[in-house]
Amino acid sequence: MTFTYVGLENFIRVFNDRLFWNSLMVTVFFTIASVLVELILGITLVFILPKKNFLVTLFILTMMISPVGVALIWRFLLYPNIGVFDSFAQNFLGFHIPWLGDPFWAKMTIVIVDVWHWTGFVFLIIYAGYSSLPITVFEAAQVDGASSFQRFVRIALPLLKPTIAVALFFRTVDVLQAFPELWQLTFGGPAYSTTILNILVYIATFDMCDWSYAAVVSLFLMLISLIIAIFYSLYIRRV
Amino acid sequence: MKFDFTRPIIFVCIVMAVFIIVFPLVWIVLNSFKYFRDIITLNIFNSNWTITNYETVLISREENIIHQLLNSIFYVITTLLLVIPLSLLAGYGLARSHHSSMFKILAINLLVFSRIIPSVSIAVPYFVIFKLINIYDTPLALVIVYSLKVLPLSIFMIMTFIEEVPIEVEEAASIDGASLFLTLRKIVIPLILPGLAATAIFSFINTWNDYIFAAFLAGKNSANLQIAIAQFNAEYFVRWGELCAALIIGIAPVLIFTIIAQKYLVRGLTLGAIKG
Numbered sequence: 001m002t003f004t005y006v007g008l009e010n011f012i013r014v015f016n017d018r019l020f021w022n023s024l025m026v027t028v029f030f031t032i033a034s035v036l037v038e039l040i041l042g043i044t045l046v047f048i049l050p051k052k053n054f055l056v057t058l059f060i061l062t063m064m065i066s067p068v069g070v071a072l073i074w075r076f077l078l079y080p081n082i083g084v085f086d087s088f089a090q091n092f093l094g095f096h097i098p099w100l101g102d103p104f105w106a107k108m109t110i111v112i113v114d115v116w117h118w119t120g121f122v123f124l125i126i127y128a129g130y131s132s133l134p135i136t137v138f139e140a141a142q143v144d145g146a147s148s149f150q151r152f153v154r155i156a157l158p159l160l161k162p163t164i165a166v167a168l169f170f171r172t173v174d175v176l177q178a179f180p181e182l183w184q185l186t187f188g189g190p191a192y193s194t195t196i197l198n199i200l201v202y203i204a205t206f207d208m209c210d211w212s213y214a215a216v217v218s219l220f221l222m223l224i225s226l227i228i229a230i231f232y233s234l235y236i237r238r239v
Numbered sequence: 240m241k242f243d244f245t246r247p248i249i250f251v252c253i254v255m256a257v258f259i260i261v262f263p264l265v266w267i268v269l270n271s272f273k274y275f276r277d278i279i280t281l282n283i284f285n286s287n288w289t290i291t292n293y294e295t296v297l298i299s300r301e302e303n304i305i306h307q308l309l310n311s312i313f314y315v316i317t318t319l320l321l322v323i324p325l326s327l328l329a330g331y332g333l334a335r336s337h338h339s340s341m342f343k344i345l346a347i348n349l350l351v352f353s354r355i356i357p358s359v360s361i362a363v364p365y366f367v368i369f370k371l372i373n374i375y376d377t378p379l380a381l382v383i384v385y386s387l388k389v390l391p392l393s394i395f396m397i398m399t400f401i402e403e404v405p406i407e408v409e410e411a412a413s414i415d416g417a418s419l420f421l422t423l424r425k426i427v428i429p430l431i432l433p434g435l436a437a438t439a440i441f442s443f444i445n446t447w448n449d450y451i452f453a454a455f456l457a458g459k460n461s462a463n464l465q466i467a468i469a470q471f472n473a474e475y476f477v478r479w480g481e482l483c484a485a486l487i488i489g490i491a492p493v494l495i496f497t498i499i500a501q502k503y504l505v506r507g508l509t510l511g512a513i514k515g
Contacts, residue, residue, distance in 0.1 A: 048252050055253070057501045058260050064497045064504075066448035068465045069490045072472055073263045076270070076479060082279050084266060116259070124505065177357045180450035184469055198359045205363055205455065218360035229355045 006212075014216045019192065020200065023217075027196040029107065030182075031175045034114040038171060039164070041115065042122030046130050047152050056127070059120030067117075071184035074113045075100070103193035106186050110194050113181060118174070122167045129163030130156060162236060169232040176225050197221045264490075271483035278479045292484035304485060307467035311447060313378060314463060318385045318446045319439055322393055326438070330397030331423060335406070353391040362455035369456060376458035384452045389442045396441065400434030401427060437503035440496055447493060464489050 014020050049055055062070075077083050078099040081090075090096055099109045133156060141151045157164075179198035182188070188195040188203065195203070197217055204214035270278050271293070277286035297303055336343045365384060369375040404427060412422045428435065450465040457466060468489045471482040497504060 045256065048249055049256075055256070056505060057498065058257060060497055060501055060504060061264075061494060062260055064444055064448075064493050065490055066450065066465055066493065068448075068450045068469050069486055072468065072482060072486055073267055075472065076482065077263055077266065079477075082281075082479065084281065087281055116263075120260075128505075173355050177359070177451075179359055180454070180465070180469075183454075184450075184472055198357065201359045201363060202454070205366065211363065211367060214363045218357070218363050221357050222360045225355050225357055229352075 010212045010216050014213055014220075019195070020217065022192055023195045023197050023200040026107070026192075026194060027176070030110060030114070030178075030194075030196055031172060033111045034118075034175055035168060035171045037111065037115050038119045038122045039168060041119045042126055042167070043157070043164075045119070045123050046126045047149075056124065059123050061120075062117055063120045065117070067178070067180035068184050070113060070117045071181045074109070074116070075185055078109060100186055101190055103191055106190055106194050110182050110185060113185060114175065114178065117181065118171065122171060125167040125170075126160060126163055129160050133159055165232060165236050169229070169236075172228055172232075173225055176221065176228075267483050267486055270479065271487050273480060275478065275480050292480040293488075296481050296484045296488065304464065304467040304488070307462050307464050308488070310378065310461060311464040314381055314385055315443050315446045317382045318389055319442055321382070321386045322389050322442050323435070323439060326390060326393040326397050327423075327428070327435075329394045331401055331427065333394070333398045334401035347395075350391040350395050358388070358451045359455075362452055365452070366455050375456065376460050378461050380456050381452065381461055381463070384456060385446045385449065388449070388452070389445050392445070393438045393442055396438045397431070397434065400431040400438075404430050433503050434506075436500060437506065440500050440504065443496065444493055 065073075078085050080086050080098065080101065083099075086096065086099065098105050100106055137155055137159075138151055141155055146154065177198065178196070179202065182194055182196060183199055183202065186194045188199040198221070201214045201218050201221070204210050204217060269283075272288045272290065273286050274289055274291070295303075297305060333343055333346055365380075366375070369380045374380045408426055408430070409422050412426050413419075417425065448465065449463070450469065453461075453463045453466050454469075457463065468482075468485045471478065471485055
């Protein structure tokens with residue numbers, strides 16, 4: 001094979017492509033939505049759940065399942081008519097939600113599935129940080145008459161800031177790498193509504209056979225991850 | 240005494256969380272033992288139970304998944320054999336080098352950096368390179384990629400486990416005349432054995448679960464189990480029973496290992512995250 005250098009031609013081609021900008025928006029939405037929901041759920045679970053060992057094991061279980069496995073489990077559960085969710089909603093509640101067939105609901109579905117898969121991770125990290133906090137601080141607050149909610153929000157959360165930042169960091173970086181879940185769940189459709197940048201790379205490599213397009217997009221993806229990583233590491237160092 | 244109304248709420252929350260986590264898994268297990276007509280009619284209670292799905296998937300179907308299953312096992316074993324000795328030595332070196340040495344800081348930053356790079360981003364260049372040097376769709380290609388993918392995390396984990404071993408123990412051994420390798424073999428490895436097991440399990444799970452690299456770099460010959468499972472997921476007509484059976488075969492080993500080793504896994508996960 002011989003190569004010819006084309007300068008910035010590939011970059012111009014990619015940045016003029018509407019598909020690229022669409023995927024970028026989907027990626028931003030998916031990342032922010034799922035990381036936020038996971039964070040809120042994770043913190044709530046740490047607050048609510050008692051210190052039970054079997055619960056921790058359960059939460060690890062979901063995150064160890066392979067991405068393809070998770071995608072197919074949920075594709076089966078959400079499949080129109082056959083899936084248990086849809087048929088339950090149709091038969092008993094009398095409405096129909098096109099989980100996989102409608103651009104809006106497909107976006108919701110990918111967030112829900114990612115939350116199911118990865119909330120355990122956020123929970124686990126914050127839980128580990130929470131258990132390692134010195135208990136005397138909480139006792140002092142209790143003596144001063146703070147309720148358990150106040151103790152958690154006013155004392156634990158500020159102390160847990162670095163831990164939460166770490167959890168956020170790993171989740172953001174990982175969400176940007178999520179490819180098999182979405183690919184097996186929706187194949188990037190309907191109408192490219194769940195085509196995140198990773199899926200765009202795959203489509204460019206194999207469907208469009210346009211390796212330079214794929215290379216540009218993956219370079220861009222790497223840059224985003226790198227910027228986020230630098231941003232977080234500056235934040236963590238400051239805390 | 241005043242009735243504490245938070246307790247029932249907490250109880251309901253726990254039950255809901257457990258249900259949300261467990262229900263999809265149980266549902267898949269149940270459906271993998273059913274005939275197709277019972278699955279699509281959602282016949283839960285009075286269906287005929289059967290193991291045909293597993294038979295079809297593993298044995299009788301024309302393109303059964305045995306080949307891919309064996310491939311996956313091969314990848315896991317070779318990756319472990321390559322990665323564990325390498326990361327043991329590298330982790331030992333890093334753990335015992337001076338805290339503020341430029342080399343250690345650089346190495347750790349590079350390890351974290353390699354965790355950040357999206358797999359898809361490096362899969363495309365690998366694809367092009369492997370095409371060029373003609374090892375595309377051979378097991379060799381995937382073993383190389385998996386080892387490189389798993390190595391950073393396992394070096395990092397083993398390093399943190401070795402750092403917890405007090406250096407005095409090793410000094411005592413070296414005063415008694417043990418060489419470096421003897422110390423490593425007789426003192427360090429037995430002390431970090433649980434950590435080593437956790438690292439091995441992580442490497443196993445990461446390799447076993449991989450779909451991205453297999454999708455980009457494997458053709459028919461070297462496809463792994465995840466690819467085989469994904470092939471049941473056709474766009475229009477899906478044989479759900481066989482899909483569920485294949486899914487269970489793919490998931491079960493990981494779940495069993497997780498439950499057996501959960502204590503060490505928790506430590507490995509949180510330790511990597513908090514120190515990183």
